[in-house]
Amino acid sequence: MSEIVFEGVTRRFPLPRGGEFLAIDRIDLRIEEREFVAIVGPSGCGKTTLMRMAAGLDFPTDGRVLVGGKEVTGPGPERAVVFQQFALLPWKTVRENIGFGLMCKRTPKAEADAAIARYVELMGLSGHEDSFPHQLSGGMQQRVAIARAYVMQPAALLMDEPFGALDAQTRIVMQEELVRLARRNPRTVIFITHAVDEAIYLADRVVVMGRNPGRIIETIDIRPLREDGGWEAMPIEEVMDTPAFTHMRSRIWKLLKAREQERPAAPAPIPATVPAK
Amino acid sequence: MPTEARSSGWGFAVPRRAVVGLATVGGALLLWWLATSGLRLLNPLRLPSPQEVWAAFSQISTGQGYGGATLWQHALHSLWLVAKGFAVAVATGIPLGLLMGWSRRAEALINPIFLLLRPIPALAWIPLAIVWFGLGDTGKVFVIWLTAFVPSVINAFTGVRGVDPVLIAAARTQGASTAQVIRHVVVPGAMPMIFTGLRLSLQASWTTLVAAELVGAFFGLGRVLNVAGQDIFPGMILVGMAAVAACGAATTWLLGRAERRVVNWRPAV
Structure with missing residues (x-):
């Protein structure tokens, strides 16, 4: 529920x-x-x-x-957030950013890789897996942020003007x-x-x-x-x-x-x- | 940032800059030679000619050397002291700065002591260091540590405070623990600032080292300068100065390499 x-x-x-x-x-x-x-x-x-x-x-x-x-007492991975400013970690690649939450909960590598690959494909990010956020356009960065949210299979998705910074x-x-x-x-x-x-x-x-x-x-x-x-x-x-x-x-x-x-x-x-x- | 760091889209501009630079240096050398040896405008006891500097360099580089050792031994000794003091400062200063940046409580606790000690120039510690540790290496490592410690702490602290809170919030919503937030968000986010601090620390370390060795030392580039001053040997003084500059430049270059390796995610400046 x-x-x-x-x-x-x-x-x-x-x-x-x-x-x-x-x-x-x-x-x-x-x-x-x-x-x-x-x-x-x-x-x-x-x-x-x-x-x-x-x-x-x-x-x-x-x-x-x-x-x-x-009652909500703090943040948690079952409630994924997409921020207007994307909030990607600049020092991690697209793949690492999408996999960050999975890494935090110690998902086995093979399983995490499969999940990341699926959302890379679904969000049209193929070929950019090893790019850093600053190498992507705003739209692509927000795709990464959305993939990062979905990959956690959250029960709830909370989006704060996710497209507000896009053309x-x-x-x-x-x-x-x-x-x-x-x-x-x-x-x-x-x-x-x-x-x-x-x-x-x-x-x-x-x-x-x-x-x-x-x-x-x-x-x-x-x-x-x-x-x-x-x-x-x-x-x-x-x-x-x-x-x-x-x-x-x-x-x-x-x-x-x-x-x-x-x-x-x-x-x-x-x-x-x-x-x- | 120096403009020559730009590496693309400049076509002929980069080689031309190099040529101009070389020409300037060559011109300055020629002027130096003319003023000292060629036209004898300057007293050689004030400013030695290039040949005299070269002779001093040959003397200290070979055989008995000068001031008790060869140039390489002096330079290695100084490098080793800077490396030790700098390493201890980095190993203590950065964790302390990170802690103060992350925890307001730690900041409230430590900052008063820090504010008290901070205005004391590191060089003012030298007499106390001699009283405590004598003229040997320990006292020099101690003052270099004091010199490099302050910028390390301040920049690590500022770096942590400069990390975008949205990034921390985002990590938390993905289930990151406090340790994971610090390791994956706070430390990498503070890293560019930390390196700025390290560059300052390193430059200051060399200044302090030379000063400490001038006051009293058995080996080191500062000792070369000190002995050459007492001997009124301008050629050797210039050799010592150039050696300090070369060592400083070499360590700065190494630090720059380390920075590019660690902070590899930033767009080229």
């Missing part, structure tokens, strides 16, 4: 000059096993903090985060590949993004968040649209042109915009010490 449950999760950060910043205010969210949930929202809405709490890299001030029924074309290719990978290899996924298109295209459900304080505005089920529209069989650019898709995009945009106009005056006091990113 690997459902992810946020129960009344609140996170406050102490501000450098005293006082506190309420980053997340009493969030309840349940992500079912093998469900792909995208979280969209403006910067400062606490979406990355939410993901970090599921990863065990940050902890709620109040409330609980449970993965598979167990537009690479981004589209990676989105299609991620959909292909997610269908073949379903996992419980939290996908953080501020790109509404990306969220609708990838996710089963989209969670829309607002800021000051960070909270959930609405949760929208995308599955009926995808199934009725036959998105699975269509290339990404056609999916994004369908009326159902554009309609959904406007709906989410309006949700985000309405919340911003509700509280126009106060800009988000983002503390300099937020340990996110």
